[in-house]
Amino acid sequence: MVTHTANIKEVGAAMDQVELRRLESKCSQENPPACTAGCPIHVDVRKLMQAIQNQDWKSAASILQQKQPFPGIISRICDHPCEDVCKRKDVGATVAISNLEKFCLENHAPKIANVGAVPPKSQTVAVVGSGLRGLTTAYDLARKGYIVTLFEKSDRLGGNLWKHPEQQLPAQVITNELSVLNRPNVTIERNAGITRQDLSQLKERFDALYIGFAAQSEDALELLGENSRIDPISCTTPIAGVFAGGQLGNNSPINAVADGRRGAVSIDRYLQGASLTASRDGEGAFESNLFVNLNKIPSLPAVPMSHESGGYTGEEAVREAGRCLNCQCLECVKACKYLESYGGYPKKYLREIYNNESIVMGTRHANKMINSCTQCGLCAEVCPNDLDMGQVCLASRESMVRRGKMPPSAHDFALRDMAFSNSEQFALTRHQPGFDSSKYVFFPGCQLSGSSPEHVEKVYAYLTEQLAGGVGLMLRCCGAPAHWGGDQGQFQTSFEEMVAEWESLGKPQLIVACSTCHSIFREKLPGVVSLWELIKDMDLPVQGAGTNYGKVAVQDPCTTRYEQGIHEAVRHILLRLGCEIEELPYSKELTKCCGFGGLTAFANPGLARKIVENRIKESTADYVAYCAMCRDRFAAHGKRTLHLLDLIFADDLQNAATRPDSGFSQRHEHRARLKRTLLHRFWQTPQEKERGYRTIKIICNEEISKLMEERLILLEDVQQVIEHAEGTGRKFINPDNDNYLAYFRPARVTYWVEYQPQENGFVVLNSYSHRMEIVEEVKP
Amino acid sequence: MNKTDNLPPKPVWKCGKCGGELKHGTVKITYLGNDLRVEELKCLNCGLVLITEELALGKMFEVEQSLEDK
Ligand code: SF4
Ligand code: SF4
Ligand code: SF4
Ligand SMILES: [Zn+2]
Numbered sequence: 001m002v003t004h005t006a007n008i009k010e011v012g013a014a015m016d017q018v019e020l021r022r023l024e025s026k027c028s029q030e031n032p033p034a035c036t037a038g039c040p041i042h043v044d045v046r047k048l049m050q051a052i053q054n055q056d057w058k059s060a061a062s063i064l065q066q067k068q069p070f071p072g073i074i075s076r077i078c079d080h081p082c083e084d085v086c087k088r089k090d091v092g093a094t095v096a097i098s099n100l101e102k103f104c105l106e107n108h109a110p111k112i113a114n115v116g117a118v119p120p121k122s123q124t125v126a127v128v129g130s131g132l133r134g135l136t137t138a139y140d141l142a143r144k145g146y147i148v149t150l151f152e153k154s155d156r157l158g159g160n161l162w163k164h165p166e167q168q169l170p171a172q173v174i175t176n177e178l179s180v181l182n183r184p185n186v187t188i189e190r191n192a193g194i195t196r197q198d199l200s201q202l203k204e205r206f207d208a209l210y211i212g213f214a215a216q217s218e219d220a221l222e223l224l225g226e227n228s229r230i231d232p233i234s235c236t237t238p239i240a241g242v243f244a245g246g247q248l249g250n251n252s253p254i255n256a257v258a259d260g261r262r263g264a265v266s267i268d269r270y271l272q273g274a275s276l277t278a279s280r281d282g283e284g285a286f287e288s289n290l291f292v293n294l295n296k297i298p299s300l301p302a303v304p305m306s307h308e309s310g311g312y313t314g315e316e317a318v319r320e321a322g323r324c325l326n327c328q329c330l331e332c333v334k335a336c337k338y339l340e341s342y343g344g345y346p347k348k349y350l351r352e353i354y355n356n357e358s359i360v361m362g363t364r365h366a367n368k369m370i371n372s373c374t375q376c377g378l379c380a381e382v383c384p385n386d387l388d389m390g391q392v393c394l395a396s397r398e399s400m401v402r403r404g405k406m407p408p409s410a411h412d413f414a415l416r417d418m419a420f421s422n423s424e425q426f427a428l429t430r431h432q433p434g435f436d437s438s439k440y441v442f443f444p445g446c447q448l449s450g451s452s453p454e455h456v457e458k459v460y461a462y463l464t465e466q467l468a469g470g471v472g473l474m475l476r477c478c479g480a481p482a483h484w485g486g487d488q489g490q491f492q493t494s495f496e497e498m499v500a501e502w503e504s505l506g507k508p509q510l511i512v513a514c515s516t517c518h519s520i521f522r523e524k525l526p527g528v529v530s531l532w533e534l535i536k537d538m539d540l541p542v543q544g545a546g547t548n549y550g551k552v553a554v555q556d557p558c559t560t561r562y563e564q565g566i567h568e569a570v571r572h573i574l575l576r577l578g579c580e581i582e583e584l585p586y587s588k589e590l591t592k593c594c595g596f597g598g599l600t601a602f603a604n605p606g607l608a609r610k611i612v613e614n615r616i617k618e619s620t621a622d623y624v625a626y627c628a629m630c631r632d633r634f635a636a637h638g639k640r641t642l643h644l645l646d647l648i649f650a651d652d653l654q655n656a657a658t659r660p661d662s663g664f665s666q667r668h669e670h671r672a673r674l675k676r677t678l679l680h681r682f683w684q685t686p687q688e689k690e691r692g693y694r695t696i697k698i699i700c701n702e703e704i705s706k707l708m709e710e711r712l713i714l715l716e717d718v719q720q721v722i723e724h725a726e727g728t729g730r731k732f733i734n735p736d737n738d739n740y741l742a743y744f745r746p747a748r749v750t751y752w753v754e755y756q757p758q759e760n761g762f763v764v765l766n767s768y769s770h771r772m773e774i775v776e777e778v779k780p
Numbered sequence: 781m782n783k784t785d786n787l788p789p790k791p792v793w794k795c796g797k798c799g800g801e802l803k804h805g806t807v808k809i810t811y812l813g814n815d816l817r818v819e820e821l822k823c824l825n826c827g828l829v830l831i832t833e834e835l836a837l838g839k840m841f842e843v844e845q846s847l848e849d850k
Binding site for chain 2: 365407740773
């Protein structure tokens with residue numbers, strides 16, 4: 001039998017290799033800084049500057065040695081094209097990279113790097129000329145184990161190096177640095193000028209040849225004659241196996257080194273039978289795509305040298321290196337607590353998400369990470385390439401749900417909350433009393449109804465007074481929890497139900513009070529309008545001096561990021577109410593999520609707490625929110641926050657600003673009660689009484705309520721446990737204090753409650769839950 | 781406090797249905813199609829199984845999470 005599971009990419013996964021590459025290419029964080037890209041041999045300058053700041057001279061030397069063939073020489077004579085592109089240039093002056101390298105080598109010179117023990121190769125290479133090109137080629141190939149013979153026409157190695165003044169490049173340094181070539185696989189032939197006639201003989205003797213002169217230079221022309229057409233990328237000449245300097249001129253020492261290195265790469269590839277042309281873009285200087293935001297970086301002038309000729313002092317060097325911006329992109333990571341909290345950046349996360357999807361058997365380590373994003377879209381707004389990690393995480397969640405791999409605990413509670421709101425307990429669709437058609441329908445949403453039902457009542461009354469043509473009412477949830485959780489099936493079902501109800505009213509214009517509902521409906525249903533845009537110029541119950549509240553900082557919900565109309569309407573209303581507006585550093589299209597979006601508060605409560613704590617620190621002014629969830633979450637963390645509706649409808653604003661978070665249990669109660677109240681008040685339906693377990697009276701102190709809230713245990717869960725325990729007698733008893741302990745599993749979670757019966761109810765002493773199911777052999 | 785060394789503490793809970801003592805016995809628990817057999821306190825008469833807070837929020841939670849990520 002053949003099984004086909006192991007290597008096949010899972011059906012329904014959100015990302016394939018092509019998509020991964022496309023997304024990865026948007027994140028520039030792993031691109032080198034401008035200096036490294038601009039250095040023809042790619043010295044890791046950023047790391048070097050860190051090492052200098054830390055006065056870690058050993059690391060500094062090894063960073064230089066990693067790329068520079070003869071650091072002592074190069075650091076003294078480099079023409080430093082890196083400095084032309086250094087980002088510091090635009091905010092002060094370019095970092096004095098070359099002088100700092102010189103400082104390192106002059107003051108903290110490492111021991112001459114020792115022969116690396118590479119397995120020797122049998123192939124032989126002749127290098128003609130011992131200027132920087134030839135020296136570099138010889139050195140690089142020798143390090144790879146080739147048997148190298150270096151031909152120099154004079155009696156000493158170095159060529160043009162000797163033309164540098166002694167005080168810039170002392171003779172002793174040249175001799176010392178070139179001693180790295182004293183190794184068993186390198187033969188140096190001095191006084192061995194090579195002529196065009198010698199070439200064919202050399203070709204016989206050696207497997208490859210490198211002519212270490214600048215392209216088109218007198219020396220090169222003389223040697224190669226009609227064969228001096230040299231390919232600048234691969235350094236090939238028209239003669240197979242003969243390579244030569246591909247760059248013109250000798251005025252740039254560092255380019256000569258890079259040219260020699262290119263030749264060595266080509267010869268190595270040639271001798272290994274590899275392609276000479278494939279993927280060579282990374283060699284030599286190039287322009288980096290790394291995005292560096294220079295906004296808000298204060299300008300700093302270069303650190304002057306106290307002794308111009310003597311170079312930097314140690315203290316000056318450390319200060320000058322300290323001007324390095326440590327160039328990184330990280331724009332989104334700086335803006336988003338979620339991205340920050342996982343210690344990496346999108347390019348890394350994309351790979352983790354991709355790998356998570358590809359796992360067939362084994363642990364998916366990135367599940368929690370994927371479920372922790374708030375889907376707020378700020379990353380895309382700040383990313384120079386618009387990479388939207390929210391969309392990536394959403395697509396991944398959708399694929400997890402499709403494949404049955406979504407951890408049930410992540411979103412179960414929120415989805416049940418949504419089911420509650422779309423059940424008989426809350427859902428309601430009506431024309432305005434006395435009307436049999438609706439021009440508008442008010443959709444307050446489940447969270448506003450759960451948080452401040454009294455506002456929903458007042459807004460509905462207000463809208464029916466102000467608007468002609470009938471204002472219907474629809475109570476339910478917009479389906480955002482299913483959308484955020486990646487459950488497209490549940491979302492679709494809920495949305496279709498909603499649309500059917502809306503159609504039953506004759507497709508009136510939807511007025512939404514919640515920006516999340518707005519974001520869910522705006523593309524799917526025509527004419528959706530936010531309450532704020534609708535009422536911005538209408539008569540308000542209070543205005544002007546009416547509120548007298550003073551300064552407020554506006555929290556734009558993340559679901560309004562690109563809703564300029566809503567941002568303006570809200571500010572317009574605030575001004576009409578006589579408030580003074582403070583804009584938060586992150587507002588409007590840069591606004592930040594309160595930590596509820598994307599269901600982060602359920603999948604990763606610790607992170608959601610950090611998000612909200614960070615957000616409320618942005619200003620000391622009282623906040624005004626126009627999303628009930630933002631309002632409640634800020635309030636829960638001790639921030640004085642008003643809902644915009646408080647300013648319009650509340651009697652006591654001081655109380656409103658400090659009103660605690662409603663909590664999950666109360667939100668359910670509020671919604672259910674709101675439905676009964678509205679039915680009674682507007683449609684004269686007799687007030688229904690609570691029935692069944694909902695009538696069981698539960699007494700719990702603040703501490704227990706808080707515990708239940710944290711553990712996502714609702715009052716109705718506790719009521720069901722007690723009803724079940726008291727009804728069946730299936731409970732434990734503590735003979736010391738007569739406390740009872742019992743459990744019940746209404747659906748996918750088992751709830752435990754420790755309680756004590758009292759005359760008029762039950763005192764809850766503890767409650768906890770688990771998702772695993774106990775399979776009891778129930779005995780009668 | 782008197783030291784009872786390594787003996788597990790006597791359970792405080794008794795079965796509320798029959799008043800019997802709880803004893804360790806095999807309990808089957810299941811999650812996401814995985815069955816586990818563990819030794820837990822239960823009433824051997826009535827079958828009632830006790831999962832303490834410590835167990836529910838500790839070990840059990842860990843196992844739940846790791847099964848969810850499989
Ligand atoms: S000074 Fe020269 S070797 Fe150093 S980083 Fe700049 S270009 Fe490269
Ligand atoms: S600021 Fe530092 S990291 Fe950025 S380009 Fe200049 S030297 Fe390189
Ligand atoms: S969508 Fe929001 S929470 Fe998610 S990564 Fe982007 S900025 Fe962070
Ligand atoms: Zn019993």
